[in-house]
């Protein structure tokens with residue numbers, strides 16, 4: 675999935691929603707920042723986490739936001755414009771133009787899911803971290819990213835089409851092993867799962883529905899089926915039998 679155009683805008687709305695806020699709170703807790711820290715955000719998107727970290731590490735600290743999407747970086751630069759301790763790298767995560775052992779912490783939210791060779795990225799993360807500093811990652815168990823309430827066959831069709839949107843459906847289940855292979859220890863995981871049964875303005879379920887609908891159309895699912903799925907979800911919601919579940923997982927590892 676490319677985070678350009680409409681997909682980038684929807685991703686930014688998702689980041690601003692309660693789903694984005696709760697992930698950032700969990701990441702900030704796990705980073706355990708000190709003033710003066712140098713922190714990298716891999717796949718910074720529109721810069722919501724960069725802003726939080728930059729404020730926490732103060733003007734003697736610094737934050738680097740890395741993302742290969744110029745559209746996402748335009749939004750991130752705009753968000754962080756008032757801050758003087760944020761830099762940007764337009765780059766992929768497997769070859770990062772920063773010196774060895776230059777980071778006091780590295781964070782990444784819902785980005786490794788979209789990177790085919792996770793091992794190469796973790797090797798790069800290991801190279802950049804100072805000893806005893808942490809990598810904090812949030813990735814999603816996509817098999818549990820599910821709408822409930824529409825006709826089962828139609829619902830399965832839309833979810834099946836969505837599987838192609840990223841490389842890794844269940845990355846959090848493999849990440850601990852991959853981190854140990856790259857020399858990380860003290861690895862722990864934490865569930866950030868949530869359920870939504872009623873939508874409201876700025877609801878992650880509303881944005882997720884649009885993401886799935888647009889993606890299914892792009893995968894060749896007929897428009898009448900996609901629209902029927904959306905109206906069945908709306909109907910289910912009005913009858914009090916709608917649900918949207920998502921299961922992000924926080925993983926933390928320390929560079930030994």
Ligand SMILES: C[S@@+](CC[C@H](N)C(=O)[O-])C[C@H]1O[C@@H](n2cnc3c(N)ncnc32)[C@H](O)[C@@H]1O
Pocket residue numbers: 677685689694716717718719720722740741742743746765766767768782783784785788789
């Ligand atoms: C779902 S968005 C998450 C953005 C941000 N972390 C957030 O939580 O709002 C995924 C981000 O990963 C970026 N991305 C995709 N492939 C990447 C790669 N190979 N290396 C680094 N970032 C990548 C995308 O451009 C996009 O901004």
